[in-house]
Amino acid sequence: MLDGTGPENKAAPSAWQAGLIGLARCVRFFSRLPVPGLPFEADPHAAPDLSGMVRALPFAGLVIGLPASLVLAASLALGLDSWLCATLSIAALAVSTGAMHEDGLADLADSFGGATRERKLAIMKDSLVGSYGVCALILAFLLRIGALAALADRLDALPVCLGFLAACSLSRLAGVAPLAFLPPARSDGLSRGVGQPSRDSFWIGAILATCVTILLGFFGGLPKAGIGLMLIAAALAGWLVTRLSRRLFGGQTGDVAGAGQQAAEIAVWLALLIAVTP
Template sequence: MAEQLEETGPVAMGSWQGVLADLASCLRFYSRLPVPALPWEQDPHALPDFPRITRLVPLAGLVLGILPAAVLAGALLLDLGPWLAAALSVAAMTVTTGAFHEDGFADTADSFGGATRERRLAIMRDSLIGSFGASGLVLVFALRIGALAELVSRVDTAGACTAVLIAAALSRTAGLTPLVLLPPARLDGASHAVGQPTRDTFWRAAALAGVIAVVLGTLSGLDPSGIGLMLILSAASGWALTRLAARHIQGQTGDIAGAAQQVAEIAALIGLLTVVER
């Protein structure tokens, strides 16, 4: 087996083994899930080849949304009410990812207090959370929980759970936007270390995210215009954070990507809400 891997390279990217290996790398990168090493992986704990695995980020997001969707369904089945069910679902996602994206949003919000590019980057690197970051986190959690709770009160359980899955896939795809369109803001950061995805790979990921949203939304009976708004607003959020980063630090960091994901998730849920009647 080892000899075969040496002959074919790290993983044959056109094979199903390559797809599974890249998906496993995505899940390890984006979450705290105990993803087991696959038999054909040479070094499962090495730094991921991010430019390559980008193509499967929407699928990884979909997988990450399964537990929060299941928690939401279980809480509603126990008749815990929309708000508590939504809060438990968001908590499940936060635990699953180790607050990966939330940390990025907080650091990005705190960096607004910096007067210069260098100071903003230094603030992003600081492990402490300031007033902007703390306030931003409160607002982000309130908006995510509030939007999901209101959605639960307007659609059936299947529709709400599907919205969680779609938002998870779309928002992580939107989080790639600054990583693709902007250069790394510093040469010693994580975004520089993992490599910059190509635009071609990004558009493939975006197409996959769109297919996931349309197929799941249609199967669950969600309003087609609502699905369209989820796509449009999540993409617009990724673009908005990209423009902000370009003006703010003249580049991108992993924190900017995390912030884009959080904003895109909120935008996607609100987009669906705008067309769903009470």
């Protein structure tokens, strides 16, 4: 168009609009939740770019975890058994994310059966799930459900649900740590296609995730030791998965990021459980 009203002539979004766009794109990419296009968003279907979007990831984790947290709150209010409440909540979370992170964990676990770097990468690219992957998924679900059920036995509903949201925020930021600190392990992978988060953006995201966790812990009445252990556990999980990915593949993949999120989520809940156990 020549009248100056075409999409190419739209004013650049303001800082807060850019933040909302980053949040919307993070939620679209990391979940199956329906997110409508924003009025000031040029292309809602554009490919995500994690290079700067990672700063919105702690808040996207809250949005993604909210439906499952509401399921947890409702089931606890109905007086259901804590194990059943935790199972329903984790099931709702898996539906919200399309089991995206679980898929990455299974693929990474299956890669342990490869003898060489090339074979490991080929196994991760295969859509089939092997025995290592099945075992990893079973253990991950049991650990998450068991830890959440134990927390529900020890804490009231509000701190459990807010702690659940904090874990969703922290674990998603920890999951992208390998993407920020390692080069892509292959030239055709998903992690290369969505861009590599800059380290500066990652650290900004880490600060925001820390602030979110502290605020949720404060309003939920979580013990200070528990909040501190949650932060340490998330950082340690991200660091360990990054080290593992460097050793196994000489870089990172999208599957590694998914596995990192799962590892961090488990670590955060176990850390909080340790803090509240008499």
